[in-house]
Amino acid sequence: MKVQGWLFLLCGVFFAAADIAYWFWTKAENGVGEPVGTTAMAISVAFAFMIGYYLMFTAKRIGHQPEDDKQADISEGAGEIGFFSPSSWWPLFVCLAAAFAFAGFAVGLWMFIIGAFMVIMAMIGFVFQYYRGNFSH
Numbered sequence: 001m002k003v004q005g006w007l008f009l010l011c012g013v014f015f016a017a018a019d020i021a022y023w024f025w026t027k028a029e030n031g032v033g034e035p036v037g038t039t040a041m042a043i044s045v046a047f048a049f050m051i052g053y054y055l056m057f058t059a060k061r062i063g064h065q066p067e068d069d070k071q072a073d074i075s076e077g078a079g080e081i082g083f084f085s086p087s088s089w090w091p092l093f094v095c096l097a098a099a100f101a102f103a104g105f106a107v108g109l110w111m112f113i114i115g116a117f118m119v120i121m122a123m124i125g126f127v128f129q130y131y132r133g134n135f136s137h
Helices: 002-030 035-062 090-107 109-127
Strands: none
Touching: 002 035, 090 109
């Protein structure tokens, strides 16, 4: 995981340099730096550093991984990766409820409130889907 962490940290450095260059480039044209693009690129810098820090922190916590060793074989990374849902309809319901809620911004507050309630209900179903039914443990 260290390689992935360093990759994101280096991307963050590149994005920061590109953001500074963009700000100076747009400042030269009208005397004031363009705020929207500069802010969007600054957010990408923050996200890259955040992900890089998380990956480096996790790599330090879980120790040496096969992907960190240049001489490792593919078979060393074999085994259980994690638990993946065999069939879940809840992500679809969460997305539909979120779309309904965001459409409420254009239609009216009443639709947003209904959509927010739908999102909360869908998220509860998504989180607790393995406490009832066929896949409960």
